[in-house]
Amino acid sequence: MTTDSRNNHRLIHGKVVADRILGEVKEYVDAAGGGDKVGRLVSISIGENPAVAVYVRNQARNAAKVGLRFDQQLWGEEVSQEECKQLILEMNDDPNVLGVILQRPLPKHINVRSLQSAIHPLKDVEGMNPSSIGNIVYSDIALAPCTAAASVELLKETGLDLKGLEVVMIGHSEIVGKPAAFLLMAEGATVTVCHHMTRALAIHSRRADALVVAVGKPHFIGPDMIKPGAAVIDIGINQVTHVDGSTKIVGDVDTDAVLDVAGWVTPVPGGVGPVTVAILMRNAIVAHQRQKNAGWLD
Numbered sequence: 192m193t194t195d196s197r198n199n200h201r202l203i204h205g206k207v208v209a210d211r212i213l214g215e216v217k218e219y220v221d222a223a224g225g226g227d228k229v230g231r232l233v234s235i236s237i238g239e240n241p242a243v244a245v246y247v248r249n250q251a252r253n254a255a256k257v258g259l260r261f262d263q264q265l266w267g268e269e270v271s272q273e274e275c276k277q278l279i280l281e282m283n284d285d286p287n288v289l290g291v292i293l294q295r296p297l298p299k300h301i302n303v304r305s306l307q308s309a310i311h312p313l314k315d316v317e318g319m320n321p322s323s324i325g326n327i328v329y330s331d332i333a334l335a336p337c338t339a340a341a342s343v344e345l346l347k348e349t350g351l352d353l354k355g356l357e358v359v360m361i362g363h364s365e366i367v368g369k370p371a372a373f374l375l376m377a378e379g380a381t382v383t384v385c386h387h388m389t390r391a392l393a394i395h396s397r398r399a400d401a402l403v404v405a406v407g408k409p410h411f412i413g414p415d416m417i418k419p420g421a422a423v424i425d426i427g428i429n430q431v432t433h434v435d436g437s438t439k440i441v442g443d444v445d446t447d448a449v450l451d452v453a454g455w456v457t458p459v460p461g462g463v464g465p466v467t468v469a470i471l472m473r474n475a476i477v478a479h480q481r482q483k484n485a486g487w488l489d
């Protein structure tokens with residue numbers, strides 16, 4: 192089924208939002224004296240993972256676009272918890288390190304919560320240190336987990352007034368679903384959070400003015416699951432293999448089918464992904480500002 196061209200205008204393209212954010216970041220970096228002055232963004236991956244590789248490749252591309260130095264570190268699967276913690280603590284004290292992001296997933300023997308806490312809050316560019324997450328409960332949302340923040344930016348792109356908006360979040364992960372719910376509450380939305388224990392999911396999804404989906408199941412949401420005219424933010428990234436063996440990335444939403452009913456839909460790829468990467472760059476300069484205000488930088 193092809194998408195009726197009449198409805199393609201209902202797609203919210205992430206690139207437009209991402210480019211606007213990247214423009215602001217580039218301006219800040221230039222005004223601060225350029226990448227050498229601002230310090231490098233460190234991305235830590237432990238072991239190989241295709242989804243992480245895509246994300247890190249785009250981080251590198253965007254860092255180059257805004258003039259930030261990017262240090263892509265790939266540690267072996269066998270690295271110990273203690274070694275990781277030691278390396279991160281050294282980065283906290285290294286004035287040339289602007290911020291650190293720890294890519295997920297991590298090997299089973301690594302305690303992600305412990306490593307997240309080891310990244311100093313002022314260098315925690317993904318906002319996943321418990322104290323950073325705590326800030327968004329206090330509605331200090333300037334530096335928040337990237338995908339959650341990207342979802343809110345894309346929802347704002349619709350022009351809908353978030354105050355009192357009925358938003359249903361499907362998925363309650365610590366890195367997407369839960370932070371997104373708090374960010375939406377900070378904007379004044381009325382938020383319902385669903386997960387696999389939620390009974391009669393469709394009752395919730397069909398009453399939503401805006402539906403944010405972070406489940407990880409291809410085409411999980413069809414037109415029967417949404418209210419006509421609703422905004423649909425698709426966070427899912429799923430690789431599907433066709434009968435001919437070719438693979439494709441699709442979201443949690445059946446975009447073509449939903450386009451006939453929804454008011455707005457974010458496509459996958461081309462929606463939340465690019466904005467997630469741009470938000471990481473923006474978080475990096477927020478961290479720089481906070482380090483300056485804390486007297487860490489001369």
Ligand SMILES: NC(=O)C1=CN([C@@H]2O[C@H](COP(=O)(O)OP(=O)(O)OC[C@H]3O[C@@H](n4cnc5c(N)ncnc54)[C@H](OP(=O)(O)O)[C@@H]3O)[C@@H](O)[C@H]2O)C=CC1
Pocket residue numbers: 338361362363364365366367368385386387388389392405406407408426427428429463464467
């Ligand atoms: N674009 C981007 O930047 C990013 C995209 N993603 C993508 O977002 C998706 C979600 O990832 P992540 O947030 O890590 O989520 P997780 O994979 O950690 O968890 C999936 C969530 O969906 C819920 N869920 C699973 N099945 C159902 C169901 N049948 N009904 C209702 N809820 C259900 C789970 O509930 P429960 O926990 O109760 O089982 C859980 O909260 C993935 O596709 C991931 O690739 C992730 C990070 C960044």
Ligand SMILES: Nc1nc(=O)c2c([nH]1)NC[C@@H]1CN(c3ccc(C(=O)N[C@@H](CCC(=O)O)C(=O)O)cc3)C=[N+]21
Pocket residue numbers: 242243245246249292293294295296317337338366428459460461462463464465467468
């Ligand atoms: N600590 C941590 N935080 C994350 O946010 C995180 C993570 N670990 N591990 C991996 C997943 C995956 N993820 C993506 C983000 C953007 C794109 C992205 O840029 N996607 C483009 C297409 C990519 C391309 O094909 O170039 C798009 O959707 O248009 C992809 C994947 C973040 N993740």
